[in-house]
Amino acid sequence: MSSDKQSQPERHRDLLWFLLIWVVASAVLTPLYIIFVPLPANGNSNDATGQHLDNGVLDAVAIPAVLLVVCFLAYAMVRFRQTGPEIEEGPRVYGHRGLQNVWIVVTSVLVTGLFAFGTWRILAPGAAGSGQGANPLSPASTKGGVSPLPVQVIGQQWQFTYRYPTYGGLETPRLVLPYGRVIEFHVTSLDVIHSFWAYELGVKADANPGVDNVAYVTPTRPGGFDVRCAELCGIWHGYMFARGRVVTRPAFERWIAQQKRFFEPVTHYLPPYSDSYLPPPLRRGG
Amino acid sequence: MNATEPSLLRRLVGFNLATGIVLAVVGYILGRWLGDQIHGASLDYMSESGEDDVSLALGYFVGLIGFLVGLGFANYPASRLIGRPPSLPRPDAQGIGRYFRLTPDHKVVGMQYFTGIGVFFFVAGLTAMLIRTELLQPGQNIWPPDKYLTLVGTHGTLMMGMMTSSVLGTFGNFIAPLMIGARRSAFPRLESLSFWLLMAAGVILLTNLAFGGFQTGWTGYAPLSEEGVSGIDGYLFFFATVGLSMTLLGFNLVVTIVTMRAPELRWGRLPIFVWGIFTTSATMVLAAPVLTVAMLLVLLDRTAQTTFFYPAAGGSAYLFQNLFWFFGHPEVYLLMLPGAGILLQLLPVFSRKPLWGYRLAVAGMLGISLVSFMVWQHHLFVSGLAADLRPFYILSTELISIPTGFIFICALATIWRGRLRLEVPMLFCLAWIFNFMVGGITGIYNSDAPSDTTAHGSFFVMAHFHYTIMGGLVFTFFAAIYYWLPKMTGLTLNKTLGKVHFWLMFIAFNSTFFPLLIVGFLGMPRRIVTYPERWEFLNAWSSVSSFVLGFSMLVFLANLVYSMFIARIPAPANPWHSTSAEWQTSSPPPLHNFDNDPTIGDPHDYGRAPEPHTPGLQTAAEGG
Structure with a gap:
């Protein structure tokens, strides 16, 4: 001292x-x-x-x-700066238990x-919108007994497509969701790892080949949202984006009916709805 | 023609870099030919695609062997095998030639690392400039997507693979043995091997450009990496070789520090920088082999048709992610720990105070290297793998901020009430404290699984790890360069240019990466070649700043060239008035490091004559 x-x-x-x-x-x-x-x-x-x-x-x-x-x-x-030419020494303090x-x-x-x-x-419940794998620990709470709407998200190079198993296994390249209802995304991939990111909805879940990755969300107001791939998946990764829409329930039912009519000629060629699809290994995809 | 009396001819055409390159080319051609023979027999699809991974992988492998044989790494085992006295490289060889061959001198290896890694650092930095040029405006501007992704991957892979060894290879090899009073390192040939493996790996990586590039990023997730074009073989071979190089580098340093300390240098008095090198090396030896194995498994999938990572054939894409991040997360602490060692070694010198809380700092480093093995699945929070374990990984990841906090309090309390001399190395150290604080805090957003839902895979994460790696490693790497290069070369670096370099780099660095944190929160994923116009302002700002950041590196280069080749002002014996052992010998040190046995005192012994005991204040014996 x-x-x-x-x-x-x-x-x-x-x-x-x-x-x-x-x-x-x-x-x-x-x-x-x-x-x-x-x-x-x-x-x-x-x-x-x-x-x-x-x-x-x-x-x-x-x-x-x-x-x-x-x-x-x-x-x-x-x-505490010193600038002089002479070196000035500081106090010899080795530590302080209390601090x-x-x-x-x-x-x-x-x-x-x-x-x-x-x-x-x-x-x-819902685990903040992140992918929880096939057996979710925290499923979304479904108040009022309305069952969640399952929507399958299928990643492939370089687009997401969506299947609605409760509407005849319809597959469409557009994502439209009703608001106020729990959505149960089942995210999977046909080739490499993608990541389904619905930015405005706060949902992100990796799309792994052969894996069913479940994520929950309840949209609370109508509007558009960005869907982007958040995992590098090949050369067109940067172009793997689309807009999705959240609409009212009647509008959603109308949209589903219209999509069903539109895709009717091809829907029956699709493989039956499944948790995941495992095509043979693709050796050179780009 | 034996080793003790080399002829002039032997000196010119002996085992050196030139021979190594010639044998590498010969080996590559031989390997390609061998591969072509195999390919003709079994793998039909390859002839259709015109890409032959078997041939290329064998080309790299035999070429690498040829390179090492040419450098003379086979001489010792070969002599032993045929029962002749081993032809050891002559340790007293001086002159420029010793930098281009196998050398047993740890100081030469240190300078080799400095130069070699420096070259690749500038190549990787250049790719960063090209990436930011593409992102200057929305839309696809100067690169098609495959070239853009190759640049992104090359930047990340080179930086991660090379810069991990930057501090360890340069200052761990050169300075740490001096600090512990050793006259050589424990395994001089392994030490040299680790360097030449790294250089060979760097060249192999760059050859990917001749084979279609690689579009997988530095993470190279399977199965994408199994489908891609042949350039990916270069990436895989790079990381496999780098993993081997890192293992050998760490192994040599661990054994050197454990076994070759001066007799009076107990663990409790080891300089904190050596503790940083020790903890990093030990972690590296445990983590890096996993990287090599993961890469070789992908290479087997691509060539020998195994199916480790093909889900359709019973493999698992998660397996690769697990293996990769089991290496990959300790890896980021391998980048941070040597920086912390440099920081805590240098702060006492420029604050003219002893290191505050030596034991706490050591505990912090040990704690970080231990816990770093338990956090890797926080990279997989949204992957759907073992989601039930997320609370554990939140906990382990956030726990690591406690030992990191030890390092912070030691750094801050060392500065407090010191007599700060804001020399160039000190400025870089102070910048570490700020940058790593931002890097560490943004890491909390990623470790917290709910907020990671948005942060994961976005520009936020990218900016976060640039704050930790560039802000945490590269800044202290420069601090160490300005601090120790006078010791290594005997020449002084220009102070004014150094300060210009620092301020340009510090401001441009923050101006480059802070906007990218925000743009990530706004929804921009990593590695995209184009983006919507609403993110243009922040991206353009970041790009322009990154050009200034690149320019600051040119200022450093100019300083280096000017000070080392033009001005050549001899460095004073102890320019920073340091008390640690490396300054007790001449600059540069003689061949066997010390003419007289060094006296190893307290390496952090600064400040005025000891004060009388004050309650609450630890004494030297307690604190260090």
Whole structure:
């Protein structure tokens, strides 16, 4: 202590100033960041809304954490910088038990909290729209006894097609969904790994050959949504996108009837509806 | 013609790079011919497609063997086999020639790694520029999709394969033995082999352009990689060879650090950089063989018609993903740990304070390398594989932020109340703290399965790992270059150009990748050649920034050329006033490293004379 130029109160003043700057910066910048920096789309489905909340919570933890480092570095670079030609030595401090323990406890609590939150969200009915494999641990809740509408998503190079098993195994290249009803996607692939990503609905599920990957969503308002392939699947991967539509139930029934009429001549050539389809190995697909 | 008295002829045409290249070409032709004989007998479909993977794979394999024989790697085992005294390479060979052959000198291997990886780093950086040029505007601009994906794959594969060895190969090989007071490394021939394997692998990867490129990205998921054109064989052979190279590199360093420390250098006093190298190497030895195996299995599927990854024939596409990420996730910590080692080694030097919480930092590194083996399925959250295990992988992934937090608190507390000298290496270290903070925090969005539903496979994830790898590894790699190159070459790097390089790189880096985090949240998937107009502003911003980032690398190159070849200002004996052992010898160090036995003290011993004991403050004995 005797050789240290900073006295005890001075040392505490540094710490207090830094903490003050950090608290003020966090209080001001965190809401601004959450408001102005876009998060994934919100409001089109239960999954999208849920993920918006998840991302918001993470933002609220992440921004102050980043600001802690930014404020610290800025403060230290200004306050503790030495520029003279003579090397000036700093205080010989090897550690501090108290600070070390506080840090370990705080990070552990934060991590445990985030784990608990994430687990609660992923185990909630519907599992936040992510693909759950053939035997879903968390099926969507079906209030009011309305059964989910199964829709099979078939990835192939380089398009998704859709089968509606409850409507005679109809297969169509267009995706139209009714809103307010639980949709049960069964995602599979005919060739390589694709990933079915309905962005505005907050659904993503890999399409694996020979695998039935189930994902749930309940669209909550009519409108369009983007369908993209989110796993590199060959040269035309970048063009594997389409628009889907969420419509009212009567409109959906009308659309299904029209599609059935349109595809009637070919539908009976299709293989019977199945969880997955395994064509023989394709040796050179591109 | 024995090894002790080489003739002039032997010096010119002996076992060196030129012979290696000649034998590589001969071996390649031989392998292609062999493959053609096999192909004629059984594989009809190949003659229809005009692509012969058997022949190409054998060409690569025999060519690689020829290359290594030409470099002299067969001499020692061959001499042993026929019962003659082994012809060891002469360790006292000086001059430029020693950089082009098998060498037992760890310092030469370090410089070889620095130069060789540097060349491939610039090639891979150039491909990044070409990718960003394509994405400057929506629509398909300068590349057709297959060429674009080849660029994306080449960039990712080269960076991942090469840069993993950047710090370990250059500074692990060169500096770590000096720091522990060793006079050589444990397995000099394996050390040299790891370097030449890596260079051969890099060339093999680039040959994919002659065979239709590869459109699988650096992850090369089966079954896509089994259907693709012959260029994929180059990718597979690259990673298989790199996996072998990484295993040997790590193995040599682990054994060197365990067995060859100076007598007084206990584990509790090991410099933190050596701890970083040690934990990285140990992790590498365990992880990299899995990569080699995964790649060879795909190669077998493509050539010998096995069906490891064909679902229709009883294989599984998940198997490849599991094998790949079982390597792939420890891999990203292999990129981060050496950076943390450099950071914690350099911060005390430029803060003029001892390393704060030495034991905590070591615990952090050990914790990261242990937990890194338990997190790999967070890459498969939406894949449908073992969805019930998602809570476990959320937990293990987020647990890893606790040991990472150890490194952060040690770094921050070392700076606090120090006497900071903002030299160029220090600036790069401070940048690490910021960049890796952003990289780590964005990792939370990916580790949290619900939010990963959107983040997975999008530009968000891409920007996230560029923050961790470029922000976390490349920045500290440059810090180490500015810090240790004067030791390695005896020449000073220009400070002004260094600062210009730093500020350009730091600003352009953040300006390139931050918009890409947002564009990922807006719904842009990775590896697409074209995108809707509504994402144009952010992409254009990122592209222009990336050109500045590329330019900052040219500033570094200019600095390197100017300082090493034009100005040639000799470096002071200890330019940074460091206390660690590598600065106790001359720059560059003599052949056997130390003229006198070095005194190994506390490697992080900075600051004023010890203070009287204060309650709550650890003493040197407790803290380190």
